[in-house]
Amino acid sequence: xxxxxxPTELDYQAVDQVLDMAGQVGIEHMLFDARHVRWIDPNGMxxxxxxxxxxxxxxxxxxxxxxxxxxxxxxLSRMGFFHxxxxxxxxxxxxxxxxxxxxxxxxxxxxxxxxxxxxTVIDEVQKRAxxxxxxxxxxxxxxxxxxxxILSEVCQNIVEHAEGxxxxxxxxxxxxxxxxxxxxxxxxxxxxxxxxxxxxxxHSARYGDRWGDSTALEAAFLHGLTRFPDSGRGQGIQxxxxxxxxxxxxxxxxxxxxxxxxxxxxxxxxxxxxGLKSFPGAQISIILPAVK
Amino acid sequence: xxxTPLTIDVGVLVSKTVTSLHSHLVTRPTGRAVRLAxxxxxxxxxxxxxxxxxxxxxxxxxxxxxxxxxxxxLQGYLEPESPEAFFMFRGVRESHxxxxxxxxxxxxxVAVAETDTGVRELLGMIEAYxxxxxxxxxxxxxxxxxxxxxxxxxxxxxxxxxRLRKRxxxxxxxxxxxxxxxxxLVDDPL
Numbered sequence: 300x301x302x303x304x305x306p307t308e309l310d311y312q313a314v315d316q317v318l319d320m321a322g323q324v325g326i327e328h329m330l331f332d333a334r335h336v337r338w339i340d341p342n343g344m345x346x347x348x349x350x351x352x353x354x355x356x357x358x359x360x361x362x363x364x365x366x367x368x369x370x371x372x373x374x375l376s377r378m379g380f381f382h383x384x385x386x387x388x389x390x391x392x393x394x395x396x397x398x399x400x401x402x403x404x405x406x407x408x409x410x411x412x413x414x415x416x417x418x419t420v421i422d423e424v425q426k427r428a429x430x431x432x433x434x435x436x437x438x439x440x441x442x443x444x445x446x447x448x449i450l451s452e453v454c455q456n457i458v459e460h461a462e463g464x465x466x467x468x469x470x471x472x473x474x475x476x477x478x479x480x481x482x483x484x485x486x487x488x489x490x491x492x493x494x495x496x497x498x499x500x501x502h503s504a505r506y507g508d509r510w511g512d513s514t515a516l517e518a519a520f521l522h523g524l525t526r527f528p529d530s531g532r533g534q535g536i537q538x539x540x541x542x543x544x545x546x547x548x549x550x551x552x553x554x555x556x557x558x559x560x561x562x563x564x565x566x567x568x569x570x571x572x573x574g575l576k577s578f579p580g581a582q583i584s585i586i587l588p589a590v591k
Numbered sequence: 592x593x594x595t596p597l598t599i600d601v602g603v604l605v606s607k608t609v610t611s612l613h614s615h616l617v618t619r620p621t622g623r624a625v626r627l628a629x630x631x632x633x634x635x636x637x638x639x640x641x642x643x644x645x646x647x648x649x650x651x652x653x654x655x656x657x658x659x660x661x662x663x664x665l666q667g668y669l670e671p672e673s674p675e676a677f678f679m680f681r682g683v684r685e686s687h688x689x690x691x692x693x694x695x696x697x698x699x700x701v702a703v704a705e706t707d708t709g710v711r712e713l714l715g716m717i718e719a720y721x722x723x724x725x726x727x728x729x730x731x732x733x734x735x736x737x738x739x740x741x742x743x744x745x746x747x748x749x750x751x752x753x754r755l756r757k758r759x760x761x762x763x764x765x766x767x768x769x770x771x772x773x774x775x776l777v778d779d780p781l
Contacts, residue, residue, distance in 0.1 A: 418609055451618065534658065
C-alpha cells in the first residue's frame with residue numbers, strides 16, 4: 300500500500316504535489332491520507348478527485364482517509380465533494396451528512412461529461428454569482444454574464460477536447476494575508492487526453508522535435524490553435540485570457556508535464572513550467588481578485 | 592421581390608433546443624441546433640429574404656454560440672450559390688456585444704445590430720469610411736447614388752456602395768436603384 304500524505308494546506312499552489320504523485324504509473328493500492336488537512340480550496344478538492352480517478356483508471360483502488368478537522372469535513376460536504384468522491388474512493392472515516400443546498404458555496408463540485416452539464420452549471424451560477432461578484436469583488440452587476448461565459452467556455456473544453464470526465468467548482472474567499480482582498484477561485488480539471496494529444500494530429504508536424512506538452516499549451520493558450528480546421532474555433536481560451544486580464548486575474552493550465560500561466564502583478568507564478576511529472580488531461584485554475 | 596421581414600425569436604428556439612429554465616445560448620451544439628432551426632425557418636423564404644434574429648430574451652451568449660448563431664449563419668448565406676439573405680440582429684445587449692464583435696472580426700464579417708435600446712449599429716470588421724456611408728443611409732435613406740455623392744464626393748464611393756451591398760448590410764432595389772438600410776426595410780417593407 301502506497302501512502303500519500305495530503306498537504307495540510309491544499310490549494311492551487313499545492314495541488315501539483317497531489318497530481319505529480321497520482322500520475323505515476325503502476326500505483327495500484329493508494330491511500331490518500333488527508334487526516335491533517337486544515338485548509339482546502341476548490342483546486343485541492345477537485346485535484347483529489349482527479350488524482351483518485353487516475354489511480355482508479357489505471358486499475359488501482361484509491362482510498363481516502365478523511366480529514367480529522369470537522370470544519371474541513373463540513374466544508375467538503377457543502378462543496379459536494381463526497382457526492383463525487385464516493386464513486387472514486389473507498390472513504391475511510393465518517394462522511395458528514397450533506398449540508399442543505401442553502402449554503403455559501405458559489406458552485407459545488409459538478410461533474411462535466413456532456414453539454415447538458417454546462418447548461419446546468421450556467422443555470423446554477425446565474426442564481427448565485429451576481430451577488431458575490433458585486434458585493435465581494437466590486438465587479439459591475441453585468442459581470443455575471445462575462446463570468447458565465449468564462450465558465451461555459453472552460454467547461455466546454457472538457458466536453459469537446461478532453462473526451463474524458465471532468466469537474467468544475469467555484470468559491471469565493473477572503474485572501475486577507477495573501478492579497479488583502481476577496482478572490483473568486485474557479486477550478487476545472489479533467490483526466491482526458493490533454494492538450495498535446497488533442498492537437499497532435501493537426502499541429503505536431505509544424506513544431507517537429509519541439510512538439511510536447513509545453514508547446515501544445517503555448518499553441519492553444521497563446522495562439523488559439525485547435526484540432527478543428529474550422530477558423531471559428533479556438534476562441535474560447537483566448538477570450539477567457541482576455542477577460543481574466545481585464546479583471547486583473549490569473550489563469551493557469553497544467554497539461555501533461557507542463558503548465559502555462561497568465562500572471563498578474565500580484566502573483567509570482569512562472570509563466571511556463573516544464574518537466575512536471577506527467578498527469579493526464581488538463582487542469583485549469585482561474586483566480587479573480589476584488590477590485591482595489 | 593418580397594422582402595417582408597421574418598422575425599425569428601432565438602429565445603424560443605433555445606427553449607425548444609435545451610431543457611433549461613433560462614434562455615442561455617451556451618455550448619457549441621446548442622448554437623449549432625439553433626442555427627439549423629433558423630435556417631429551417633428561412634427555407635420557406637424565396638431567393639431574397641430579410642430576417643430579424645431577435646436576441647432580446649437571450650441572457651447569456653458565449654463565444655461558441657455567437658460563432659454558430661451569428662458568424663456561421665452569415666457566412667453560410669454569403670456563399671456564391673446561396674439565396675440572397677439579409678439579417679438584422681435585434682435585442683443586442685451590452686453583454687452580447689463583445690462576443691458578437693469577436694466572432695465577426697475573426698471571420699472578417701459585419702452585421703447590422705439593433706441594441707436593446709433601439710440604436711442601430713454595425714458590429715464586426717468594417718472600414719471607418721464604409722461605416723460613415725452606412726450611417727448616412729441609416730439616417731437619411733432610402734437614397735440614390737447622387738445623394739451619397741453630395742456628402743461623399745470621393746471617387747471610391749462606388750466601390751464602397753458595392754462593398755456594402757455585397758456584404759449584405761444595405762439593399763439596392765434592382766428596379767429603382769435606390770439604396771435601403773435594412774432597418775428601413777424592417778420598418779417599411781418593400
